Amino acid sequence: MMSYIVLGVSVALLVSSAAIAVYAERRIAGAIQNRYGPNRVGPLGLFQPVADVIKLILKEDVTPSAGYRFLHTIAPIIPVATAIMTVAVIPFGDGLYVSDMNASVLYLLAIASLGVYGITIAGWASNSKYSLLGGLRASAQMISYELPLGMAVASCLLFAGSLNILDVAASQETWWNIIRNPLGGIIFIISAFAESKRTPFDLVEAEQELVGGFHTEYSSMKFGMFFLAEYMHVVINSMLITTFFFGSYHLPFAGAWLPELSEPLKMALDVSVFLAKTSFFVFFFIWVRWTIGRFTFKQVMDLGWSKLLPLSIINFVVIASVLYFLHNGLS
Amino acid sequence: MLETYLPVVLLAAISLTIALIFMTLSRVMGPYRPNKVKLTPYESGMDPIGEAKERYSISYYLVAMEFIVFDLEVMFLYPWVVRYLDLGFATFAAVIVFITVLFLGLLYTLKKGTLDFGSQTKVKPLWD
Numbered sequence: 001m002m003s004y005i006v007l008g009v010s011v012a013l014l015v016s017s018a019a020i021a022v023y024a025e026r027r028i029a030g031a032i033q034n035r036y037g038p039n040r041v042g043p044l045g046l047f048q049p050v051a052d053v054i055k056l057i058l059k060e061d062v063t064p065s066a067g068y069r070f071l072h073t074i075a076p077i078i079p080v081a082t083a084i085m086t087v088a089v090i091p092f093g094d095g096l097y098v099s100d101m102n103a104s105v106l107y108l109l110a111i112a113s114l115g116v117y118g119i120t121i122a123g124w125a126s127n128s129k130y131s132l133l134g135g136l137r138a139s140a141q142m143i144s145y146e147l148p149l150g151m152a153v154a155s156c157l158l159f160a161g162s163l164n165i166l167d168v169a170a171s172q173e174t175w176w177n178i179i180r181n182p183l184g185g186i187i188f189i190i191s192a193f194a195e196s197k198r199t200p201f202d203l204v205e206a207e208q209e210l211v212g213g214f215h216t217e218y219s220s221m222k223f224g225m226f227f228l229a230e231y232m233h234v235v236i237n238s239m240l241i242t243t244f245f246f247g248s249y250h251l252p253f254a255g256a257w258l259p260e261l262s263e264p265l266k267m268a269l270d271v272s273v274f275l276a277k278t279s280f281f282v283f284f285f286i287w288v289r290w291t292i293g294r295f296t297f298k299q300v301m302d303l304g305w306s307k308l309l310p311l312s313i314i315n316f317v318v319i320a321s322v323l324y325f326l327h328n329g330l331s
Numbered sequence: 332m333l334e335t336y337l338p339v340v341l342l343a344a345i346s347l348t349i350a351l352i353f354m355t356l357s358r359v360m361g362p363y364r365p366n367k368v369k370l371t372p373y374e375s376g377m378d379p380i381g382e383a384k385e386r387y388s389i390s391y392y393l394v395a396m397e398f399i400v401f402d403l404e405v406m407f408l409y410p411w412v413v414r415y416l417d418l419g420f421a422t423f424a425a426v427i428v429f430i431t432v433l434f435l436g437l438l439y440t441l442k443k444g445t446l447d448f449g450s451q452t453k454v455k456p457l458w459d
Contacts, residue, residue: 003338011345057357065370066382077350084346088339098338106409107339127383128372140391143398150405157412216373221357225350298448301394305437305446309401313434316408317427320415324423327416 007098010087017282018231019049025231025286032290056224064126064217071125076222078118079229085111086236091169093249093270104165105157108240109150112195115233116142119197119204119214122226126217134213137297138197138204144304145194145201151312152188155181155319156244169248174255176247183315185245187308192241194304196233199289203297238281242274246281249274393445404433 023038023046030037038045063072089104091097101107116139123135157163159180160171168177178185194201205213212218215226242248249270251258261269295303372379411418411426440446 003334004341007338007342007345011342011349015349057353057360059357060362060364061357062365062369064372065367066372066379073354077347077354080350080353081343081346084349085339085342088342098342099335101335101339126372128379129374129383129385131372132383132385132387136387136391140394143402144394147398147401147405150402151408154405154408154412157409158415161413161416163409163413211373211375220361221353224357225353228353301446301448305397306441310434310437313430313437317430320412320423321427324415328420 002095003098003100006092006096007088010090010092010098011084014084014087014232014235015228017235018228019053021231021234021282021286022049022052022227024282025289028283028286029290032287053224056221059220061220061222062217064128066127067217068125068127071121072217073222075118075122075125076218076225076229078121079115080225080232082111082115082118083229083232083236087239089165090239090243091166091248092274093267096267096271097166100166101164103163105153105163105168108165109146109153113143113146115195118226118229122218123214126214128217130211130216131214134204134210134216138214141194141197141201141203141297141300141304144301145191145308148187148304148308148312149191149195151309151316152184152191153244155184155312155316156188158316158319158323165243169243169250172247173250174253176245176250176252178245178247181245181315181319183311184319187312187315188245189241190303190308192237193285193288194300196237196285197230198234198285200292200295201300202294203300206294234282234285235278238278238285239274241281242277246277388448390446390448397440397446401433401437404430 026048027037027045038048041047041051063069086108088098089101089108119138119142120135123131123133123138126132156168156177159177160168162168197204204210205215210216215223218226247254251269251273372383374380407429408426411422415423415426
């Protein structure tokens with residue numbers, strides 16, 4: 001029963017958090033660039049995302065005549081669907097999860113790697129050169145950064161000894177993974193940025209060279225769904241960074257000092273700690289976007305293959321060896 | 332079993348429904364007045380030259396091939412990670428050898444320049 005309540009709440013939370021993230025992005029961008037940002041629609045401009053969605057729905061939906069109509073139509077569904085399906089395995093608190101599957105890390109990686117299809121199909125089906133280039137770049141970039149991401153996750157699993165995210169979260173009660181495995185954490189955060197195609201990795205839709213990248217030929221709510229999916233992925237990736245490296249729903253060193261709390265109190269604390277950390281990382285994503293410029297494509301690929309991947313493999317081997325010999329001795 | 336996977340199936344259904352509702356809404360509520368110019372692919376305001384399905388750089392294929400090799404490596408490590416403390420030194424050594432071989436392979440690929448995107452000419456930076 002609990003899992004269905006969590007399911008409903010988390011889907012509602014994710015969809016609305018995407019809208020909030022859009023608003024937050026524009027306001028924070030305004031603050032960083034010393035201007036106002038949206039402040040006309042409703043108090044403090046809070047209804048801006050709602051107005052944007054209504055506007056997008058009322059716009060004309062154009063499919064280029066030279067493109068593949070079917071692929072062009074299904075492409076925007078994929079990123080939205082994969083983003084929502086990820087919440088199935090994220091623990092929001094002790095016992096607050098949608099599904100307790102025993103290989104949830106594998107499920108997570110499988111769903112995350114499906115996301116690349118949406119972008120690639122969109123680029124291919126539009127039959128526009130800008131879209132094609134954007135789609136190609138997206139597929140190359142996303143599959144490249146999946147490898148360091150996977151290795152960083154594997155180095156986290158060494159501490160938990162389980163493929164279940166609930167165990168990964170529980171294993172960080174006293175020591176967060178960012179303290180035990182700082183390099184893995186940094187690699188994970190960089191890869192998460194690349195996976196969600198945010199600046200400095202937004203080569204996929206680099207306005208100056210590719211117009212809109214893979215969504216050049218998209219209009220109306222089809223474009224809106226790519227937009228929504230981008231912010232959903234920002235939120236999801238913030239949740240994953242929190243879950244894997246920043247102690248999930250635990251306060252710092254909670255195992256050492258936090259006293260036993262009653263059930264509802266613990267639940268409320270867990271959820272608020274988790275959401276606070278997630279919000280911080282959403283802010284961090286936005287902050288980086290308006291601070292750091294874009295890489296060139298060569299730099300992106302070099303960073304992924306010749307720096308992050310070897311580093312993550314070495315990091316994994318070192319942590320595995322240390323833990324193994326600590327546990328079994330040098331015999 | 333059902334208890335574990337039914338919510339996931341439900342979630343998949345919900346996510347597809349949300350996506351489809353958004354798409355149909357814009358189809359139903361928005362105008363639809365296509366004309367020839369509106370339906371041509373955008374190419375900076377000019378008439379498109381040829382199809383977009385041109386040949387593209389072989390580097391993209393190479394990245395995909397390398398990806399398969401190293402993604403398999405990562406996937407092979409996951410089951411080991413779960414039980415690595417109890418499997419004995421022989422297994423530990425075997426996995427380390429496995430990783431080392433693939434790591435050497437990665438170094439070879441990088442040295443060979445398979446994943447080298449962009450031009451070979453070095454642009455001298457303005458400062459320096």
